[in-house]
Amino acid sequence: MGLFDLFKKTNSGNVAKDRLKLLLVSDRSNCSPEIMEAIKNDILKVISKYMDVDTEGLEIQLTQTESDISGKTVPALYANIPIKDIKKNGSIK
């Protein structure tokens, strides 16, 4: 660890704040883990028609983002879908 890292260390207060913000987005939206799992499976079904995706590595999460239109903070569904291979010409099997 370099000397510089000492200053970069994120303190636990900020960690708590970030964790809470994420937690409250999902609490407030009443989105249960079951619903999230269902969304995840449906997304997989659609994307895998066109691409070979890593089903194990897929991550979805409710988070907050700044809206491009209103500039306000709005809830957003964030999905991280690692692609193994793009099917040639996007052809449907």
Added chain:
Amino acid sequence: MGEVIVVTSGKGGVGKTTTTANVGTGLAMLGNKVILIDTDIGLRNLDVVMGLENRIVYNLVDVVEGNCRLAQALIKDKKFPNLHLLPSAQTRDKSSVTPDQMKKLIEELKESFDYIILDCPAGIEQGFQNAIAGADRALVVTTPEVSAIRDADRIIGLLEANELRRSDLIVNRIRMDMVKRGDMMSIDDVVDILAINLIGAVPDDQNIVISTNQGEPLVGSDSLAGQAYMNIARRVTGEEVPLLDLSAGNGFWSKLAGVFKRNK
């Protein structure tokens, strides 16, 4: 007509009872007629914090069930004659009282008191429903911790759904030394997340433990927590009081300075 305030938090152990005792006593010190009601049936505590545990004859459930008259169950405070306590029952459970019965009881009390303060139990079940049934406004107590803030957020949602006129936030047990180090969320962080009006912040103060040991609320004393609670009581009445500087008076040097100031 009196104003009915429920002190609530969702999570247990964040300081609802201490807040009820101190803000209530503060309001009485300001000359108001105040009644504190412990709605935590089965786990009563407010009597102990107020130091009135030996004077209990009748309780909330007795009043509701008609075993005694309302006036018989009210306990007068040791120091302030305009401060009263209606204790909860220790050997019953939350279902002994319904929200409608609470509303009726509170309507009756509104006639003779300026402030009716309800100490709400932890949780969001029947005890909570009973406590908020007749309330006009709420004081939501939280500490700067993830679990307490999450529960407070849930409570604020439920209070809105139950159409309470107003909810104000109290951030309890804040440690400015930890906030400065970045190891505790600041008051601003908490207010930012919960997005309701802040009515006061109370520092983590050893004097609270001492005052609870003695059964005497510390509101109005010159300890930081005592001043913070008095400020909250003033703000409850509508007075504009600037926020207390909580970073003062914790270190050795400022304590020393405080000693000299007092001797002047």
